[in-house]
Amino acid sequence: MPFWRRESAIPYLLLLPALAIMALVVAFPLIFSLYTSFTGYRLVRPDSLYDWVGLRNYSRILQDYDFWVAFGRTVLFLTVVLNVEFLLGLGIALLINRITWGQRTLRTIMMFPMMFSPILVGFQFKFMFNDNIGIVNNALQSLGLSDGAIAWLVDGKLAFFSIAFAEVWMSTSVFAILLLAGLFAMPRDPLEAAKVDGCNAWQTFRHITLPFLMPFAYIAMAIRSLDVARAYDIVTVMTDGGPAGRTELLWTLIARVGYDNSRMGLANAMAYVSTILSILFTWYFYRKLVAARRYMGGAQ
Amino acid sequence: MAEITLDKVVKKYGGLDVVHGIDLQIAHEEFVVLVGPSGCGKSTTLRMIAGLEDISGGLVKIGDRVVNDLPPRKRNISMVFQNYALYPHMNVRENLGFGLKIAGEATASIVKRVDEAAEILGLTPLLDRTPAELSGGQRQRVAMGRAIVRRPDVFLFDEPLSNLDAKLRGQMRAEIKKLHQKVRTTVVYVTHDQVEAMTLADRIVVMRDGRIEQVGSPMDVFNHPRTTFVATFIGSPPMNLLPATISGGAVRLADGTAVPIPDRLSDRVHEGRRVTLGIRPDDISPVGHGLSQDGPGAEVEMEVELAEPLGMESLIYTRLAGQEVQAKLYGPRLVQPGERLSFRMALDRAHLFDAETGRSVRED
Known part of the structure; x- marks a missing residue:
């Protein structure tokens, strides 16, 4: 009897469609893109797909100043955005946790920014930070805080700040929601024990509440680090990586190399190096999460 | 010195009165147990002493200080909670030393005092474990260690044993008693378990519906309950209560059975008074199988409905x-x-309560 007619083959046969689809939509593109990163593939010359160049793309990246600047800027962007979102989200969660009336409504309102497309958020902030007609400059001038037009989206540092601001505005509620869930799950007894043990409000927060919330913060950070590391849409809309590459992040750079310059082989090599960054961040937060959960598990 | 004085202490939640003006004096080094059914206000009272609940009226004093408006950390108390309330992210050593660290104690002194407390409670081998790695009884011991390490003026216990299984509860009860003998501090202990109250207390405070029903030593409360509530709450199985009338110089039950009036109560009742006869199961036994064979008594014939053999004795429902x-x-x-x-009903320890008020006729 052939293998595929035996009873022991049934599980494999039943799994086959799923495996085939997985191969088609995940494995094949992955392997194909990995392969192209070893070729001089250009979108405008299809036959260059067979132009094997070994590690040349990777060695070129190692010496590419622009790439490493974008890499460093992305790490900085991640660090700034995640920390600001964490602090703001924590503050919002603590405030909402104290509300006794209208809490549900407020929780819903808090999530509004997450409901907009990042592209629209980008357009909105592009308008707000516009140096001529933007509402930010208008407000600053009306209040007498500034007399000239501040070039929010032109100056490299200010543009970086503006994009980070938009990103934080859009996604702080991810932290707020998860930390609020943590606060709801928090047992009241250790807080009371801490009060009796002599803690004032700040010490109680610092030594009891915060350690309890950290696993929730790490979950939010793991999710958001993947999100922010692939930031593309907001940046493209607000500055398109410019002016003169001053807000170029990894993915805007990769898209430019791949599509505008049509050097897909090099772009794929860059994408693989960037993925390592994402994996590192996620792995770091996941390890923190596991460590934090070890003592929380079943303690109460 | 840490006496505790409660002076007309009231607790209200909105319009709802939970504790109605409690007066209580607790002496230095005394072990006082607040006991009562759930919802009687005993935990609320304890939490007001701790400073975890606002006091709606009256005064709470610890020593000479009125502590009404002091936060818990300024009252020099420590508390053991029902759910242990250990800090889950700290190991046993850190849990024990946390209060001292917050108080700014020197590290060397913290180490010394934590080691001492761990020694007293047998926690030394567990110092590096986290609460998640401990059993219920061990967690309870850590909670007690955390309380004693700070050398407070007052220990507060809020149903500390109710999450433990019966055997462990018995062991921990004995440990708490020993601990009190060792560290001699004023203790206020809340429980709904009358056995804990009887075994631990210097003085029992029986509470009901936010009021104090009776205060006294365990034996006093057991032997001289002031109300039918205390009579049935303290002692297990509970005291039997039978409605009766004083008639023809005897206590006459609803079916006409006549029982002599106990001598010591005879001058307290008059003909025609409606009363409740209270008599503990230990004082009703088949003839020849009771505790006391002599003394005043009455014999009645009854049918056994159920018998529960307990080894040395059987509980009979009739x-x-x-x-x-x-x-x-x-x-x-x-x-x-x-x-x-x-x-045979032995009457030398029988009680008579007023049928209307439920108060012992000795109180008249």
């Missing part, structure tokens, strides 16, 4: 004047349901 009555049989003899036996 019926008298339409009321379920529990009796005890001492000595080895199996009793079958349906058997009719002659029971």
Whole structure:
């Protein structure tokens, strides 16, 4: 009897469609893109797909100043955005946790920014930070805080700040929601024990509440680090990586190399190096999460 | 010195009164147990002493200080919670030392005092474990260690044993008693378990519906309950209560059974008064199988409805004047349901309560 007619083959046969689809939509593109990163593939010359160049793309990246600047800027962007979102989200969660009336409504309102497309958020902030007609400059001038037009989206540092601001505005509620869930799950007894043990409000927060919330913060950070590391849409809309590459992040750079310059082989090599960054961040937060959960598990 | 004084202490939640003006004096080094059914206000009272609940009225004093408006950390108390309330992210050593660290103690002194407390409670081998790695009894010991390490003026215990299984509860009860003998501090202990109250307390405070029902030593409360509530709450199985009338110089039950009036109460009742006869199961036994064979008593014949053998004794459920009555049989003899036996009621420890107010006639 052939293998595929035996009873022991049934599980494999039943799994086959799923495996085939997985191969088609995940494995094949992955392997194909990995392969192209070893070729001089250009979108405008299809036959260059067979132009094997070994590690040349990777060695070129190692010496590419622009790439490493974008890499460093992305790490900085991640660090700034995640920390600001964490602090703001924590503050919002603590405030909402104290509300006794209208809490549900407020929780819903808090999530509004997450409901907009990042592209629209980008357009909105592009308008707000516009140096001529933007509402930010208008407000600053009306209040007498500034007399000239501040070039929010032109100056490299200010543009970086503006994009980070938009990103934080859009996604702080991810932290707020998860930390609020943590606060709801928090047992009241250790807080009371801490009060009796002599803690004032700040010490109680610092030594009891915060350690309890950290696993929730790490979950939010793991999710958001993947999100922010692939930031593309907001940046493209607000500055398109410019002016003169001053807000170029990894993915805007990769898209430019791949599509505008049509050097897909090099772009794929860059994408693989960037993925390592994402994996590192996620792995770091996941390890923190596991460590934090070890003592929380079943303690109460 | 840490006496605790409660002076007309009131707790209200919105319009709802939970504690109605409690007066209580607790002496230095005294072990006082607040006992009562759930919802009687005992935990709320304890939490007001701790400073975890606002006081709606009256005064709470610890020593000479009125502490009404002091936060818990300024009252020099420590508390053991029902759910242990350990800090889950700290190991046992850190849990024990946390209060001292917050108080700014020197590290060397913290180490010394934590080691001492761990020694007293047998926690030394567990110092590096986290609460998640401990059993219920061990967690309870850590919670107690955390309380003693700070050398407070007052220990507060909020149902500390109710999450433990019966055997462990017995062991921990003994440990708490020993601990108190060792560290001699004022203790206020809340429980709904009358056995804990009886065994631990210097003085028992029986509470009901936000009021103090009776205060006294365990034996005093057991032997001289002031109300039918205390009579049935303290002692297990609970005291039998039978409605009766004083008639013809005897206590006459609903079905006409006449029981002599106990001598010590005879001048407290008058003809025609409606009363409740209270008599503990230990004082009703089949003839020849009771604790006391002499002294004043009455014999009645009753039918056994159910018998629960407990080894040395059997608990017998029977019926008298339409009321379920529990009796005890001492000595080895199996009793079958349906058997009719002659029971002797020993009356030297019987009680009479006013039928209207439920108060002991001795209180008149």
